[in-house]
Amino acid sequence: MSLSEDDLRAAIAREMPGVRADLERLVRIPGIAFDGFDHSQVERSAEAVAELLRGCKLDVQIVRGGGQPAVIGRRPAPPGAPTVLLYAHHDVQPAGDPALWDSEPFEPVERDGRLYGRGAADDKAGVMAHVAALRAFGDQLPVGIVLFIEGEEEYGSDSLDELLQTYKEELRSDVIVIADSGNWDIGVPALTTSLRGLVNCFVEVSTLRSAVHSGMFGGTVPDALTVLSRLITTLHDEQGEVAIDGLVGREGATVDYPEERLRHEAGVLDGVKLIGSGRLTDRIWTKPSLSVLGIDAPRTGEASNALVPRAKAKLSVRLAPGDDPDAAYAAIRSHLEKYVPWGAHVEVTLESLGAPCVIDATGPAHDAARAAFTTAWDGVAPVDMGVGGSIPFIATFQELFPQAAILVTGVEDPYAAAHGPNESLHLGEFERVCLAEALLLRNVAGLDR
Structure with missing residues (x-):
């Protein structure tokens, strides 16, 4: 006999203390x-x-594809029932400077209804949302389950394609739930329907065999840092739009994102103008963006009165859904080679590519998800939203399992x-996420197969 909505609400409420305790245990592990x-x-x-x-009574194996360990857990479907694959990842980002944290990064602490700690949201809460749903059903699980918990998502998922190919049959399913995104706001759930792609590359310019005296040669010989600075300024137009020919961009986002909310969530300083044009959701979801992530050059405290012979920058370009990463990288490289000033030498090298994706959020599985979310959020229907970030492996799931419905969900909110x-x-939203997954x-x- 299937569990009712009231049964599942009670079960999730019953399981949440244990789920939270296990989440805290995971947060204490600095798996980087x-x-x-x-x-x-x-x-x-x-x-x-x-x-x-x-x-949770799953058959479990720890697997590797040449990189860090992933975990696969399986429980067969009852006769005639579909199988659902639940994805999350257990690795986390480095904590960075501990002085910027208000508490120890790997010691979970609750403040004002939020649980603080590295990985508390991304994505150990995703792992525990899956576990919470399974615990709520106990021995009455109505579907087959495959859990796939990756171990190097934050480092680029380099071995994921090999794992998916190797364990393709074990992972085959009718519905795939990828719990690594977020919700629109506190109190407003969401389904992610598009994600941007990614090109990370390095550009290095050279003007001299070695550093020379800035007084003796300054005014005739260009220094590499000035060259790099001028080259970087060609990457955007006066409005801040990406100025690289050949990149795809489109409009179409319909969700309203007030400027005041964006500025607050991003922490934009007073007086700083936003860049780009068009709807804010188009700018962060369906148009390309380019950021300079770092520059290799002499530190100011160590700089001598010498012309810098070479300088290097790391560029990160987010690609609009529908763009091709290889074509985009070719366009970026062509632009940098074309616009480098004063005949300086330029070398462009690729670090990584990631495919964008668009998800067809129609059909019975998405209807089932929307109904589950609306119930869990007490009548608030989920928003279909894009994400400016990238989860390139979703395109791999789409390619390997074309018949499966892919649902991209998550536990994060704009303040995570x-x-x-x-x-x-x-923590309140986390309980809703757990209930929504059980209802899903x-x-x-109950869907016809």
Whole structure:
């Protein structure tokens, strides 16, 4: 007999103290997949996740595709029922400067209804939302379940394609829930229907074989830092629109995003103007953006009176849905080579590519999700929203499992500060997320296959 809405509400409420305790245990594990960090902690994190899934009576294996460990847990479907794949990741971003945190990054602390700690929102809460839904059903799970908990998402998911290919049959499912996005606002759920792609690259300019005296040669020889600065200014027009020919951009977002809210959520200083043109949601969801993430050049406290012979910058370009990463990188490289001033030497090297994606958010599975979210948020229907960030592997899921409905959900809200200092999870919203996922599984079980 299937559990009713009231049954699931009561079950989620019953399970939340244990779910929170297990979330806090996960947050205490600094599982960072980046080079230079202790990867035994990623192993420890994978083992902790595996233990949680075994507690839900899943068959569990820890797998690798040449990188950090992922966890797969499986429980077969009842006769005639569909199978749902639940994705999240257990690795986290580095904490950065501890002085910027109001509490220890890997010691969870509650303040004003939010749980603070690295990974509390992104994405260990995603892992625990899946666990909460399974615990709510106990032995009465109405669908087949495959949990796929990745271990290097924050580091670029380099081995994910190999894992998906290797375990394709084990992961095959009718519905895929990717819990690594967010909701529109506190009190307003969302389904993510588009994500931008990504090109990260380096541009290095050179003007001299080595540094020379700035007094003796300044005024005739261009220094590399000035060259790089002038080259960077060609990347945007006067409005701040990306000025690289060949990049795709489009309009079409319909959600209203007030400027005051964006400025508050981003922490924009008074007097600083926003860049770009058109609707704010178009600018951050469906048009390209370009940011300079870092520059290699002499530090001001160490700079001598010498012309800088070479300088290097890291550029990050977010691609609009519908763009092609390879074509976009070619356009970026062509622009940099064309506009480098004064005949300076320029070298462009690629760091990483990520495909954008558009999700067809129609059909029975999405209807089931919208109904679940509306119920969990007490009558507030979910918003269809885009995301300016990138989850490139969604395109891989779309390619490998073309018949599966893909739902992109998440636990974050606009104040979660994922990737930044003082990352946090709104505990009230987290309980709604857990209830929504349990209701989703129940609703999917009733769909005609």
